[in-house]
Every structure is written in structure tokens, then in C-alpha cells.
Amino acid sequence: MAAAVGCLGAVARFSRVLLFLSQFYILSGGGSLNLEHSQPLAQSIRDPGPTRTFTVVPRAAESTDMPPPYVMKCPSNGPCSRLPADCIECRTNASCVYGKPAAFDCTVKPFVTCVDQDFRSQKNFVINMTCRFCWQLPETEYECSNSTACMTVSCPRQRYTANCTVRDHVHCLGNRTFPKMLYCNWTGGYKWSTALALSITLGGFGADRFYLGQWREGLGKLFSFGGLGIWTLIDVLLIGVGYVGPADGSLYI
Template sequence: MAALAGVRALRRLCGVALFLSQLYVLSGRAGSLMTTKHSQPQSTFAKSLTSTSTNTPYFKVAESTEIPSYVTKCPSNGLCSRLPPDCMTCNTNYSCIYGKLATFDCKVKPHVHCVDQNNQEQENFTINMTCQFCWQLATTDYVCTNSTNCMTVSCPRQRYNATCTVRDHIHCLGNRVFPKMLYCNWTGGYKWSTALALSITLGGFGADRFYLGQWREGLGKLFSFGGLGIWTLIDVLLIGVGYVGPADGSLYI
């Protein structure tokens, strides 16, 4: 009887152990299912974040507010036909007759405001100008650079390559900045009247030659007392007609 009771107790113990093991397995599956259900929306949310972060954000490019330099030359609310050439863009008509008046269709540049004869703002207008290239203009219509390294009293008279720019109010065809060969015309600040006065009064001491920067000739006149008056008379004549000039080769002012 004791052995039979022991066998029954052992069976019960095994049954309890089997029940506990099955319960443990079932609880593990339920936990995995719950983990999967909760992790799925998180992964979806993570994917959505990832996909969004890979897209390049769109930023609207701000328009430039910088005012062009030519605007300072353009009077505001003036007549369009009287604007400087830098304030407009014109359709060039190269078929016009040289030296004759021609009409050109023009349009104001950005940031430029002008009006017509009726004080109404406009963008498109016409201008009348003489048909000629910029380098064919009169010398009073452009400004050129000066050279200080050429001789103005040489024979033949030297030329130099100058850069010329058309004045703001002048209209012409082609480039408004152009090169041009000009005669040497620079001055070092020497006055013809001063040189002549020194030659007449103190020419015997070489003052006129010293003033013009010709110190060798000045020393010669000084130590020879003006060649006993002969050099003085000759220099008065030469300076008077402009044959003797500054030693640096510049012109009198």
C-alpha cells in the first residue's frame, strides 16, 4: 500500500510539473505576440521618420535685394528719353546711315523708374541719336587717360595708347570704352609765363633753366654770366616761341 501511495504521489508531481511547463510555454508565446504587435507600429513609425529625413528640405531662394551700381547714375521719375545710356538697353540698328539721325527702341534696366511726356511711368520708349560709333565722336564727347612717360617736345611728336570713355549723356554705337592713339599732351605744372619772366630778368644767372629742370644748362649760364648776354637773349627768344620747354618733356600750362 505504501508503494502504491508513493507511485500516485509521483504521478501527481509529474502532472503538476507538466502543467507548469505548458503554462510557461504558453506565457512565453503570448509575450512574444504582444512584443511583435507593439514593435510593428514602432518600426513603421521609424520607417516613416527615416523616409522623411532622407527628403531634401525645400527652401525658397530669397530674391536679391542688392541695387546695381548703375542706378546711382539714373535720375528717378525723369523722362525716359533723357536717361543716360547706362540706364537703358537698346536694340542696336547698325543699318542706319552714318552721320544721320536714327531712332532706336529702348527699355529701362531693372530698378530704374522713368516717365513719358504725360508723366506716366513706362518701360519701353524710343530715342533719337546720330548714327556713329563711339570712337568716331568729337573729342569733347569722351574723356581719355593721360600719359606721363612720353615726350611732348620731341620731333616728330610722340603718341601714346590712351583708354577713352564716352561721357554719360552721349549716345553712340559700339563700346563706350575704347583705345585710341593720342598725342602726348601731359604737363608737369610748368608755366610758360614764369619761364619767360625768369629768362628776361634772371636769365644771365640761369634761373630760367633751373626752373625748367635743365640744371646743366643752368650751371653753364651761371658760370659764364649768361654768355655775356648772348645766352640770355637766345633763351628769351627760344622760350618765347615755345621751342625750349620743361626737361621732363611735358607741356606748359
């Protein structure tokens, strides 16, 4: 019985060895596996099948003809003679006399539409305006930047360089933006009447100087009792004539 069991075990080991050798032989290329999916796989490698093509459709080109900023100031289908100066271009009339009315040939700018007296669209027209350069206009016809970095209360009175721009409805020759020297003219909110009242009533304690933002002078008047009254009288006169002003250099209101 034991001999029979041993014989069966040897046969099983021998069959395992044969199975291993056969698998090794097949994997090493000495044989081929006749599987059902091997042939379709080989065919798929040799013949990749129909090729798919894709057509790229280009996007529509975005319009680059954007209206310029000045179009916002130009009323559509209005009279050409009423258009703002930023909406038209006019030829210089070399024969005009300064200060006298003259006719100028003008053309509307691109993207601007206007009409004549008969409501017909037109591009070229004539306007009448005074012969003068933009920097020669009255102060009411242009706007200038204001400066708060200069002293309004000084002798001589200080000036600053302002950038001025002509108003839209005004026509003139040359550049519509120009520099101009102007006197310092701004206020910080200090009242002349309040400063004078404080100088008369409480000037001996330096209240007027404290109000104007002049702390060192205010402390000097406070601890000297108004300079024994002399400093107080002098400040009343100086504030009364406007010689002493706010410490920030602004004007009274």
C-alpha cells in the same frame, strides 16, 4: 591594572582589524551597501527619463536680388527718353546713315522704372540719336585719362594711349569705353612768361635753366658766364619760340 589596560588595547586593535576586513569585503563585491540613495541612482541609470527634442528653425534666406551699380545713375519714374545710356539697352539700327538722325528701339534695364509722356510706366520706347560710333564722337562728349609720363615738348610731338569714356547723357553705337591715341597735353605749372623774363634778365647766370629744372645746363651757363653771352642769346630765342621747355616734359601755362 596594567593587565586590564593591555587587554583593552588588544580588543581595540582587534575591532579595527574586523572593521577593515568588513569594508574590504564590501568593496570587493562580496556585499552590498544599503544606502538610501543607491536605489534612486540605479533607477536613474536604467531609466534616463523623458528625452528633450530641439527644433532648429532655419534663418530666412537673405535676398540675393541686390540692385546693380548702374541703378544709382538712373532717376526713378522719370521720362524714359531722358535716361542715361547706362540705364537702357538699344538695338542697332543697321539701316542708319552715319551722321544722320535715326530712331532706335530701346528697353530699360532691370530695376529701372520710367514713364512716358502721359506718366504711364513703360519698358519699351524709341529714342532719336545721331548714327555714329562712340569713338567717332567729338572730344567734348567723352572724357579720357591723362598721362604725365610723356614728353609734350619734343619733335615729333609724342602721343599716348588714353582710355576714354562717353559722358552719361550722350548716346552712341558700340562700346562706351574705348582707347584712343592723344597728344601729350599736360602742364607742371611752369609759366612761359616767367621763363622768358629770366632768360632776358638773368640768362647769363643760368636763372632760366634753373627755373625750368635743367640744373646741368644752368650750371654750365653760370660758370661760363652765359657762354660769353652767345648761349644767353640763343636761349632767349629758343625759349621765346617755345622750343626749350620744362625738364619734366610738360607744357607752359
